[in-house]
Structures are given as C-alpha cells and as structure tokens.
Amino acid sequence: MKAKPLVYTAVMAALITVCAWITIPTVVPFTLQTFAIFLAVGVLGGKLGSLAVGVYLLMGAVGLPVFSGFSGGLGSFAGVTGGYLVGFLLIALVMWGAEALLGRGPAVFLLSGVVGLAVCYAFGTAWFVLMYAATTGPMGVMSALWTCVIPFLLPDAVKLVLALALSRRLAPALARA
Template sequence: MKTSLKEWILAAEFAAIIAVLSQFTIPLGLIPLTGQTLAVGLTATLLGKRTGTYAILIYLLLGLVGLPVFAGMTSGFGVLFGTTGGYLIGFIFNGLVTGAILEKTAFTYSWAIIANTIGAMVTLFFGTVWLKISADLSWQSAFSSGFVFFILPGIIKAVAAGYLGIFIQKRIPSLRLRK
C-alpha cells in the first residue's frame, strides 16, 4: 500500500508535536514523567497504525541524528541506549498496538481510551525491560521504579489522549485517513 503525500505531511507534523510535548518534563530520578506518552497516544489515535507509527519513527530519527527532540532537549544514541531508551522504542509498539486496536474495532471514545491504555502498558513494558538491563537493576526494582510508578500517570495520559484524539477527529474530519 502506497503512502500518500498527505500521510507523510501529517506524520511529519505529528513528529513535531511529539517533540514539543516531550519538553514538558517532570524529573523523577532515573525516569522522568513527560508529555511524550500523551503525544504518542494522541498521534496513534488521530492518525491510526501506519501513519501514526511513521510519525513516531520520524520523531525518533530526528532525535538520533542529533536534534534535541527527546525529553529535556536531549538527543543522540546515548539517550536511546540510556535508561530511558526502552520507553523510546516502546513508543513504536505503542503506536502499532493503539492504532491496530482502533482500526480493528472503532474510533470511539471508549475504544480510544482502551487502546491507549493498552498502548501505554506496552511502552511501560519495553521501558521496564530496558531499564533492568541498562541500569543493571533487579527485576523487582525495575518493575517498581519503571512500571508500577508510572501506571497511574500512564492511565491518566491514555484517557486524555483517547478522549482528545476522538474529540479532535470529530471536529477536523480532514485528519481521517481511513476510507
């Protein structure tokens, strides 16, 4: 399936939105609380699986080539291989899962919130596994500091992303990429 110019433009615009929301950061030790996860969920909800994932990949590539788009105006491979790298990789799978659930079910408030909550848990899973490896933590420490601690903020952001995504999509029909 060929990607249209409209899809690429939307992906680029949403990569920029993710970059901007990533700068809303609350430092909390090894892993900060950021606006990235809200932006990733919103992107997948509005753009769907394919274009949403393209936006996330563009965002990650911008950071890897040195543009300061990651949380705290950081960039580079050091961030990807640092303690938060698993969350960044998890964003890709978050976009895929969230978008796939919505495309298989319906773009409604309920399904968007469910899909975003599952997608947020996918991000936390990848982040926790990488945190365990990169910080040489026990599974219990990695799970409590990288997953459990972020469940409530993750659910709050998932609900916000799901609600806002459907709200915006109903008001801006040109964002709809589905047939």
C-alpha cells in the same frame, strides 16, 4: 503520500517533541510524550500515528534534541531509558493493530492504549534493568518496577483518557479540513 497527511504526520511528530520537553526530571522522567503518542494515533489513525512516532524517533536518532532534557542521538537509545523510547513506537503499533482488527471506537482506543502501555512498560523496564546492571550494578525487577512503572500508571491513564477526549473532537475537524 499526499501533502495533507504528510503535514499532519509532521505536526504530530513536532507535538511529541514539544511534549517530551515538558518534563519533571527523575530517573525515568515524567513527560507528556505518551499523551502526544495517544493523541497522534487517535487523531491520525494507527498508520499515520505510528509514522509520526517513527519520525520523532528518527529525528532523535540522528541527533536532534527532541527527547526529554533536550537530548538526542543514538546514545539516548543505549541509555537506561532507551527501551521506553522504543516502547513509544510499540504503543503506536499495538494501537494500529487493534484499529486494523477492531476499528476505531473509543473502547478499542482505550483497551489498545492500555495494552500498548503494558508492552512499553515491559520492554522499557527490561531494557532499564539490563542497562542499569551494565552501567551501575544489578537492580531487581521489583525495584525497577517501583522506579519505572508504578509512579507512571495513574498519570499515563489520565493521559490516555484526555487523548481520547481530545482526539474525538479533533479527528472529525481534521477530516473536514
């Protein structure tokens, strides 16, 4: 990999970290991570955007405090919100797959972002239910959806649209640089 794509990937991994620290604490915290993930894929493309998300997750896995609440370590993945962390990579991979098949148009970006979010929500909520049951007690899927998904639908939709608008401005500028 050449220096410029490597630097852009690192900058996006750092941006995801900063966006993780901007948080409203709840059971599943409100953060700007999904915005940064959408922006990474929109600006860098699916391959490098997915790589940026992977680097971010690896930084957290080795213990750097890059996750929400300045947390990190493998224990973050084992907690009730660990499935959403893995889901962030799934979002980027879904978007990369759609980009590879259908190109990088705005409609593809929006549709693949919605599908990626659905995959993240499904994986993260299933993980949440399993881990909550193991640590606290049983929780129904509907209760988990009301806790982990429904409050995030509108904010995540806004983040997706904002990331599209911003990436359509930034991607050409980075390509010229």
